Amino acid sequence: MKNHHPLEPWNPRILDPFLKVASLYIHIPFCVKKCAYCDFFSVPYDESSALAYTDALCKELYLKSDSAAELKTVYIGGGTPSLLPDACFRQLFTCLGNNFQISHAAEITVEANPGTLNQSKTNLLLSLGVNRMSLGVQSFNDEELRVLGRIYNADDALRSLGILRNLGLRNYSFDLMYGIPGQSTNSWHETIAKAVDCSPTHISAYELTLEEGTPLHTLITLQTDEQGNYRVDKGQPCHSGMSGIFPQKNGFFSRQGTVGNHPNGNDTEKTTEDLSSNKYILNDLPLKLLHEDLILEMYNHTIDYLQTCGYEQYEISNFARLGFQCLHNMNYWYRGSYIGAGAGAHSFVNGTRSNNIRNIAGYMESLNSGLIPETGLSKSSPEEALKEFLFLGLRKTNGINIYKAEHLGMDIIRAGKDLLEEGFLEIWGDSLRLTRKGIVLSNSVIVRLFENLNL
Numbered sequence: 001m002k003n004h005h006p007l008e009p010w011n012p013r014i015l016d017p018f019l020k021v022a023s024l025y026i027h028i029p030f031c032v033k034k035c036a037y038c039d040f041f042s043v044p045y046d047e048s049s050a051l052a053y054t055d056a057l058c059k060e061l062y063l064k065s066d067s068a069a070e071l072k073t074v075y076i077g078g079g080t081p082s083l084l085p086d087a088c089f090r091q092l093f094t095c096l097g098n099n100f101q102i103s104h105a106a107e108i109t110v111e112a113n114p115g116t117l118n119q120s121k122t123n124l125l126l127s128l129g130v131n132r133m134s135l136g137v138q139s140f141n142d143e144e145l146r147v148l149g150r151i152y153n154a155d156d157a158l159r160s161l162g163i164l165r166n167l168g169l170r171n172y173s174f175d176l177m178y179g180i181p182g183q184s185t186n187s188w189h190e191t192i193a194k195a196v197d198c199s200p201t202h203i204s205a206y207e208l209t210l211e212e213g214t215p216l217h218t219l220i221t222l223q224t225d226e227q228g229n230y231r232v233d234k235g236q237p238c239h240s241g242m243s244g245i246f247p248q249k250n251g252f253f254s255r256q257g258t259v260g261n262h263p264n265g266n267d268t269e270k271t272t273e274d275l276s277s278n279k280y281i282l283n284d285l286p287l288k289l290l291h292e293d294l295i296l297e298m299y300n301h302t303i304d305y306l307q308t309c310g311y312e313q314y315e316i317s318n319f320a321r322l323g324f325q326c327l328h329n330m331n332y333w334y335r336g337s338y339i340g341a342g343a344g345a346h347s348f349v350n351g352t353r354s355n356n357i358r359n360i361a362g363y364m365e366s367l368n369s370g371l372i373p374e375t376g377l378s379k380s381s382p383e384e385a386l387k388e389f390l391f392l393g394l395r396k397t398n399g400i401n402i403y404k405a406e407h408l409g410m411d412i413i414r415a416g417k418d419l420l421e422e423g424f425l426e427i428w429g430d431s432l433r434l435t436r437k438g439i440v441l442s443n444s445v446i447v448r449l450f451e452n453l454n455l
């Protein structure tokens, strides 16, 4: 592994090194069951849909291959890509090989969920050229996994990891989550410590955000009042140890739409995909949002602990051992171009963003008629482009290159003067970046910087 990132703009005089499309995202939208907090675009898995979807995906990849240069990253995300049948993976990789030039050093990642990986599937993926796996562990606490509505327990996560390691894969990442209702600081510390014991090369630690319309959001809203106290004025008698009572409604969480931002940059809109086969059994759980001070403590612990364990924070939620930053995501944060394939996927090519149709049937229908399944194209306005440059740049711990910003017409040192004085921003070499104090309040710091720049 190189010590530095091949997509990074080493030379600040190179103003946009990402005009060539060197990244490909492929969305696999199938899941065993909808998680309670999930607002990503996903639909229930069935084999015939997966086979038909893969056919359509290959058509889209063929149609889009002309706009790609040699690929440096391929990221297969979801959903739960590890659910895809072996025949689909073979077909997909044959299609990639036939239509794209892929760098011999390309980072090729597949997302997997514990409980959906077995030895032969993993073996197949590695033989096809996958060299990085991202495991959606979330927590090593079984009760928290149940709150999240995940389909596996902590032992399953360790078993999946064992499979990866036995087959010789060393480059694997864990997704972890803090701020889960009912989570204690101790339990978060234990999850992080267990994760480090597993020696992943990379850890993404996200705060749980409760998106409106998800089962977890609905349940929390029903269980608590505006101040976060449990309601005592309706429902059944109190669950043991609780200060309140819970509404009881069997099957209440039987159907769920999705909306939101995917960590891989593929956000989705509401979908009416039927997930009615999924039942949530959360209404027996004491669910209460954590106080923001507790969440802040968890985040600060994450940064400190991972740093002492040799994981460098390189983005607000991402930590890696030296040389193992996720190249694919770095390209997003550098506002690099990428092609997105699959229902609901986004593309960003030469300053133009486009979105694919967000339902499986419409997506496949479009491709079966020989059409790229895009619903809209929009060229970023100059102001939007500057905002994206600042917003994405400040997510990275190495910040924004001052000279590049200047070339784009922004005096970010002058604009950030008050934020520098207040200790939210700092100058670091040729860059302006968030301090630790700024990182925890990143959204409001970035908004103030926009205001100072009249954006």
Ligand code: SF4
Residues within 6 Å of the ligand: 030, 031, 032, 033, 034, 035, 038, 039, 040, 041, 042, 078, 079, 080, 113
């Ligand atoms: S969180 Fe991931 S695994 Fe769970 S339903 Fe959503 S996409 Fe599927």
